[in-house]
Amino acid sequence: xxxxxxxxxxxxxxxxxxxxxxxxxxxxxxxxxxxxxxxxxxxxxxxxxxxxxxxxxxxxxxxxxxxxxxxxxxxxxxxxxxxxxxxxxxxxxxxxxxxxxxxxxxxxxxxxxxxxxxxxxxxxxxxxxxxxxxxxxxxxxxxxxxxxxxxxxxxxxxxxxxxxxxxxxxxxxxxxxxxxxxxxxxxxxxxxxxxxxxxxxxxxxxxxxxxxxxxxxxxxxxxxxxxxxxxxxxxxxxxxxxxxxxxxxxxx
Numbered sequence: 014x015x016x017x018x019x020x021x022x023x024x025x026x027x028x029x030x031x032x033x034x035x036x037x038x039x040x041x042x043x044x045x046x047x048x049x050x051x052x053x054x055x056x057x058x059x060x061x062x063x064x065x066x067x068x069x070x071x072x073x074x075x076x077x078x079x080x081x082x083x084x085x086x087x088x089x090x091x092x093x094x095x096x097x098x099x100x101x102x103x104x105x106x107x108x109x110x111x112x113x114x115x116x117x118x119x120x121x122x123x124x125x126x127x128x129x130x131x132x133x134x135x136x137x138x139x140x141x142x143x144x145x146x147x148x149x150x151x152x153x154x155x156x157x158x159x160x161x162x163x164x165x166x167x168x169x170x171x172x173x174x175x176x177x178x179x180x181x182x183x184x185x186x187x188x189x190x191x192x193x194x195x196x197x198x199x200x201x202x203x204x205x206x207x208x209x210x211x212x213x214x215x216x217x218x219x220x221x222x223x224x225x226x227x228x229x230x231x232x233x234x235x236x237x238x239x240x241x242x243x244x245x246x247x248x249x250x251x252x253x254x255x256x257x258x259x260x261x262x263x264x265x
Contacts, residue, residue, distance in 0.1 A: 015052060015149050038246040039099065042253070044109055046101030047071035051093060054146060056120070058138040065146060066092035068101040068117040070108040076116040080156030080263040081147050082256075083139060083180070084119025085127055085172070087163030087189075090245075092119050098245060103252045110253070112260035116152055118143060126189070127161075127168025136168070140176055158259045162186035162248055163218075167196055174202040182262035184209040184235070184255040186248045187216050190225045200228040207234035209258045211251040213241025234258065 052065040066084070069076035090098065100117055108114045120143055122135030129136065144154040159180045161169035166188030173183045174196065183206060190196050210233045212222040219238070226233055235258035241247025 015054060015146060039249045040246075041099035041249060042102050042106035044102050044106035045071045046096070046099075047073060047105055048075060049096050049101045051096075052146075054120075054142075056138050056142055058134045058142055059123075060132050063121040063138070064092040065118065065120045065143075066095045066100075067150065068095070068104050070114050070116075071105040072108075073114050075151065077151035078153055080115045080153045081144075081158075082115050082117050082259050082263070083143060083157060083159045083169075084117055085122065085139065085159060085161030085165035085168040086119060087161070087165045088124050091121050095119060099249070100252075103256060107253065107256035107260060110257075112257055113264055115156075115158075115260055115263050116147075118147055118152070122165075122168065124164070126164050127171060136172060136175065139168075139172060140179065156181060156263045156265070158182045158184070158262050160184040160186075160255060160259060161188070163243065164189050166190075167194075170196045170203070170208070173206050173208075174199045177202055177206065180206065182207040182209070182234070182259060184259055185211070186251055186255070187212045187218050187243055188222060188225070189218060191221050192224055197225055197228055200225065201230050204230040207231075207258075207262055209233060209235030209255060211236045211248075211255065212238055213243065213247040214238055215241060216243045216247075218243065 047069040049068045056063045147154050157180050159169040166185035169183045
């Protein structure tokens with residue numbers, strides 16, 4: 014068992030958060046969420062206690078034996094916000110459309126771009142501690158993928174480059190990349206790791222993401238470009254495609 018800092022995410026919490034996001038015009042499926050939890054766990058890598066969100070598709074209990082999609086958040090959303098973004102409902106929807114089931118797990122990495130800063134190392138937390146927490150929850154950490162948006166898209170790509178083979182695939186929404194940064198320079202290290210890239214055409218990062226796609230050692234395995242800005246109004250329309258991609262990569 015993992016400590017006592019666990020809370021069930023309530024409908025009232027989700028409804029309140031959805032109201033705050035109304036201006037982003039989210040598109041959330043009608044499918045029900047399964048078990049969603051917000052845990053408070055001590056992270057030695059970050060030197061503090063962090064929020065950890067977990068979601069299991071409806072009908073799969075506590076998710077025992079299911080593979081894991083790691084969530085690396087962007088600069089403005091945190092694990093406490095994920096239920097309000099509809100992530101649990103997107104997960105159930107993917108499974109009901111035929112995707113093999115998996116769980117979502119995302120820890121709070123603050124605004125450090127998923128890189129170490131002094132004694133605070135969110136990347137090490139994701140690489141070492143999150144899988145250990147997942148194993149205690151009964152999840153299958155031999156099959157993991159990573160998904161992130163904005164700063165978290167950058168972090169997911171950086172994680173896959175730093176630890177080749179750690180994840181089976183990376184889904185990145187509007188990753189906060191630029192020519193000459195660490196992700197772009199080390200793009201060759203993504204060989205063998207399927208990458209999905211999505212970005213809105215009205216996003217200020219659009220041309221940087223297109224430039225990264227050209228640097229990948231293999232063409233993107235999923236993703237695309239459509240009208241949209243740097244927000245969940247656009248990203249929510251990409252989640253079903255991304256979850257299908259992730260589920261396929263996590264097949265036994």
